[in-house]
């Protein structure tokens with residue numbers, strides 16, 4: 001029977017198909033404040049406010065007319081480029097559609113029903129969802145009172161069922177970084193058959209002298225995989241490109257399980273151009289970090305007790321984060337509320353000033 005249907009009487013039939021319980025139990029995706037309104041500054045997604053390097057825009061433009069062709073199956077060119085830049089064999093590098101998609105791939109490869117994945121909490125909001133999709137159980141270890149990872153408690157949380165431990169440094173959303181020695185000791189404390197995923201999305205903004213050197217750690221620990229992204233310091237969030245570094249054997253198996261052509265041609269081209277514009281990236285990072293210093297100094301003058309944030313964002317552990325975010329939006333910027341506090345990205349100077357006005361008033365409450 002053919003029925004004509006206008007959108008108004010669009011009564012969808014109920015699907016009889018049932019998805020795996022782990023999937024059906026996921027919370028529905030709620031898009032964040034978009035900030036697409038021109039007058040709203042977006043300080044809720046940890047993007048840099050600068051456009052990508054001119055060489056990146058040029059490369060994308062030049063390659064746009066070639067997208068009728070498939071890209072390399074596994075982003076081979078970008079792997080080679082990264083290999084040169086990092087001094088690591090290309091066999092130890094896996095590229096993909098943003099580091100979150102690599103994280104998903106690696107978790108699926110390493111953990112499943114009955115397994116456990118340990119990570120600090122609060123951390124990146126994608127972690128619990130990605131773990132749930134694998135069927136494994138999340139073991140969340142509370143952050144230290146200052147928002148860092150309690151690595152000793154995390155090591156103690158590892159059991160025979162633990163397949164993966166995730167470490168986020170600097171941690172999103174608290175902007176607290178672990179030190180190289182802490183991570184090294186942590187790796188020594190863990191069984192060699194537990195995979196450790198080090199999420200280094202904000203590594204460029206960590207200017208502490210004790211910063212983790214994951215390339216050094218990779219030489220000693222074949223159970224370590226470091227994840228990095230072009231979304232933050234390189235300003236390519238909209239294109240989706242990230243990479244994972246690890247032992248060749250692990251990387252090779254995980255690559256075999258990945259979606260072919262997982263890195264699109266424009267993202268590959270742009271990421272290569274971004275790697276070859278180190279001065280531009282350096283300037284962006286310097287500007288963001290200079291603003292971060294200015295903002296933190298001002299926050300302290302306002303009476304906030306803030307540590308030294310090591311990401312391109314800062315964290316205020318306030319008791320009314322949702323009220324703060326709602327007021328921020330009324331004043332022209334977005335902030336990211338969590339139950340334990342609010343995360344604010346370092347953005348344009350004008351946007352940071354707008355945020356400081358509100359934090360100043362909040363400090364008086």
Ligand SMILES: *Cc1c(COP(=O)(O)O)cnc(C)c1O
Pocket residue numbers: 046097098099100101124168172199201228229230231232237240241242
């Ligand atoms: C932004 C971010 C990423 C990057 O994700 P992409 O998929 O590469 O854009 C990864 N991990 C954390 C903790 C982040 O905050």
